Amino acid sequence: GATVAVLTGDPRHSAALRDAIVDGLRDGSLAARQYRSHGAGVALVGGGPGDPDLITVRGRRLLADADVVVTDRLAPRELLAELPEHVEVIDASKIPYGRFMAQEAINRTLVEHAKAGKFVVRLKGGDPYVFGRGGEELLACAEAGLPVTVVPGISSSISVPAAAGVPVTHRGMTHEFTVISGHVGPDDERSLTNWEAAARMSGTLVLLMAVDKIGAIAARLVEYGRPADTPVAIVQEGTTAAQRRVDATLGTVAAVVEAEGVKPPAVIVIGDVVNVLAAAFQR
The missing domain is CATH 3.30.950.10 (Tetrapyrrole methylase, C-terminal domain)
Incomplete structure (x- = not known):
């Protein structure tokens, strides 16, 4: 429903800039925060195997619209640098042989922030359901009465x-x-x-x-x-x-x-x- 217009001294340059802006808005690489009809809730987003270009278009769009992002060590962290300053990023890394945030604590974090009226993106490496405990997180949110969107990811x-x-x-x-x-x-x-x-x-x-x-x-x-x-x-x-x-x-x-x-x-x-x-x- 939006119209994008660019004016420069060169019509071809204007068209190229316009198309680049439209493409960025479509794939989420260019954030333009808008009213969300779904309101508060949780999105379980598969971030893919590591290369930030391998996240799905839908995943990137939802990430650009997040109030809170709960992320894993294996998620494409380069994408976090593109988030607006107001977005709260919570590190839920499960580093082998190191710091560990129990799954129950992650579930509680998702529920608490969503119940506070925030749109929460759980950014996971690979696919949420391939050894990603996405099912456990969905069940926790469902038990709390929260709407959940699941975005498949490219499995490693x-x-x-x-x-x-x-x-x-x-x-x-x-x-x-x-x-x-x-x-x-x-x-x-x-x-x-x-x-x-x-x-x-x-x-x-x-x-x-x-x-x-x-x-x-x-x-x-x-x-x-x-x-x-x-x-x-x-x-x-x-x-x-x-x-x-x-x-x-x-x-x-x-x-x-x-x-x-x-x-x-x-x-x-x-x-x-x-x-x-x-x-x-x-x-």
Whole structure:
């Protein structure tokens, strides 16, 4: 419903500026705060794998309209610099081996700010429902009677391998890929993963949050039948300027990760797809 007009001495320049402004308003990169028909509430926004350009257009629009942003360490933090000064940013980072904000506290923060009449954006890395606890946050808000918008995000489980030259599926090679959380090891009683079934599948395995458990996981996969020479790619800080890829096999991955000093966040891909594009993709 808005009209954008630009006047310069050159009509072509005017048109180019006008189009750039309209595009920025559409994708949220240019904030223009407006009346929100939805009022107070919560939006669970998947921010994608790290590159700020990989957030969805809808996610960026909602972020530009937020009163409060509750963000994770893995969310695209460059986008926070574009927020107006009045926006309150709350750091809910769950840094491995470091400071931790309990999930219950995050839920309480979302509810309290929304009940105070604020529009709250929960900016999460990847997709809210892929090991992101988005479901827990939605349930907490729903129990409090708050409206919730869920904006899917690009999951690191597929985007990070792609950015490093690894397709999680490839015709004639695999008919499935399985995404597994490695935050608990195969010997941990809390583990819900059927590692024997995973080992016997012929498709691609994608491990998230598994850097410190990869030795135990690899050993268990080999024990249950995966060949020790199965290719493995570890992609650290995928889609960001710090991205790097380290290659190994199931038999060597534990030693390689330690020798290379691989740190979270990293996505680990196991399977023949690791090398299928090696000849064509410049690493």
